[in-house]
Amino acid sequence: MTVNNKRVFYVKYLAHPIYADILKTRSDVRLDRLENESPENDFAPVLSSAHAYQIGAARDELAPHFHVHDEFLKHTPNLLIVSSNGAGFDPVDVDACTRAGVLVVNQSGGNxxxxxxxxxxxxxxxxxxxxxxxxxxxxxxxxxxxxxxxxxxxxxxxxxxxxxxxxxxxxxxxxxxxxxxxxxxxxxxxxxxxxxxxxxxxxxxxxxxxxxxxxxxxxxxxxxxxxxxxxxxxxxxxxxxxxxxxxxxxxxxxxxxxxxxxxxxxxxxxxxxxxxxxxxxxxxxxxxxxxxSPHTAGVTREARENMGRIAAEQLLTALDGKRPPRIINPEVWPHYSERFARTFGVAPK
Missing domain, CATH: 3.40.50.720 (NAD(P)-binding Rossmann-like Domain)
Structure with a gap:
């Protein structure tokens, strides 16, 4: 099996460490971390090679250039999946993702x-x-x-x-x-x-x-x-x-x-x-x-762990070529499937 041929990244933090723990069990998945302050020389190679982007930070915690929009997608030619923490997906322009053939998922129900x-x-x-x-x-x-x-x-x-x-x-x-x-x-x-x-x-x-x-x-x-x-x-x-x-x-x-x-x-x-x-x-x-309260309704130990687990398991499901359960833009599936097949040599089911 090719090592680290599936590239995932996140910015600032994850909902819970269990997310990284689950991804670490897979030798074919590489997880990169960026910071809001990461210089372009550091983040540009990560963006250009990434297949999946896990958004863990809230809208105002995430630097604008890491919000997913048309300009961002110009720098992520291999991006297939955007996974938003929790049920919301504020930092994601879903229409832009659909046009680009990028699948958007969330963790609805986790909190x-x-x-x-x-x-x-x-x-x-x-x-x-x-x-x-x-x-x-x-x-x-x-x-x-x-x-x-x-x-x-x-x-x-x-x-x-x-x-x-x-x-x-x-x-x-x-x-x-x-x-x-x-x-x-x-x-x-x-x-x-x-x-x-x-x-x-x-x-x-x-x-x-x-x-x-x-x-x-x-x-x-x-x-x-x-x-x-x-x-x-x-x-x-x-x-x-x-x-x-x-x-x-x-x-x-x-x-x-x-x-x-x-x-x-x-x-x-x-x-x-x-x-x-x-x-x-x-x-x-x-x-x-x-x-x-400062957007803390879903900030409990139980919810954070649950969301971290759901996010990791759902992302691996998608990267393994299966249809994940919490898709925000299901209309993108044919375009996404073509891009996935070109990247990994097999069409998702």
Whole structure:
């Protein structure tokens, strides 16, 4: 067997060391590491020879010249596969990859339990106004507890935007633990499919009007970018909470700030931002009814190990000429198959 004839690289870090451990068991695979600061003399040969690119760093942690776009792909003539850590694929221009015959995969489901628990934690913390009470106790004497009266989540309605792996788990937790009614907006699933995932299929505007909690759990795509703006926040009820553990840019931060200041919604739980991490002076961070975290919903020991294992196993499946299970651009398969066959002498199955 040819040694190191399949070339894989990553920039900065991996989700978990198990990824490298799994690839090291294969003598035919070479794994290279680059840094954001790597000089072109170092990274150019790696890019030109690479067959696969494992993206482990988040969007704002990755240097722009390592984002996958048309210009990047000019320097990777042998690239066959881009594997994005987690369910999101923000640093990847999927259309550009499809044009170039590059397969894009993610690790959807690998951190679903962690993200769903984070969303539920935000829901309960906001409902009970725990973060507001904590802040009040730290800066005031003789806090009036009646001024911090919360609400029960039991029996309320949650609207889930995107009922994939994470959204489905949120539906299970909210209906099972709290007896909540679950609505879901997902244009890619039928009413029967959504019902099987524990929710009622509705249109987005209907979901916003009827929900006591709105949870965003869809990927950032051309269709979802800017999907939640001033018009959508205006449809929500004054007592409703907005929670997102998905991606920045799906909601308009300025529109959310206006809605919170005008008290047209009750509060927000934000794990994702247009710039990550947000600056401490970000106006949303100045509001007591905003619960914030720096994109840590999926950052647990269990999720990171799971994602590292899934990513490594899926990449090896692809490099071995088999069809991987989590393809983002399935329409590229014929073009990808031709390029794979030219590179390795056998067409993938």
């Amino acid at each position: 679903a339990y962690s993200v769903a628990e984070h969303a539920l934690g935000m829901l309960l913390t906001l409902s009970k106004r725990i973060i507001e009470a904590d802040r009040a106790l730290r800066r005031e004497r003789d806090v009036n507890r009646n001024a911090l009266m919360g609400t029960e989540a039991q029996g309320r309605t949650i609207g889930i935007v995107g009922i994939g792996n994470v959204g489905r788990r949120i539906a299970e937790l909210c209906s099972g633990l709290l007896g909540m009614k679950v609505l879901a907006y997902d244009p890619y699933l039928s009413a029967s499919e959504i019902e099987a995932r524990g929710a009622e299929k509705v249109e987005l505007d209907d979901l916003l009007r009827r929900s006591d909690y709105v949870s965003i759990n869809c990927p950032l795509t051309k269709e979802s970018r800017g999907m939640i703006g001033a018009k959508q926040f205006a449809l929500m009820q004054p007592h409703a909470y907005f929670i997102t553990t998905a991606r920045g840019f799906i909601h308009d931060e300025n529109a959310l700030l206006d809605a919170l200041r005008a008290k047209t919604i009750a509060g927000a739980g934000l794990d994702v931002w247009s710039k990550e991490p947000p600056a401490p002076e970000h106006p949303l961070l100045q509001l007591d009814n905003v619960l914030a």
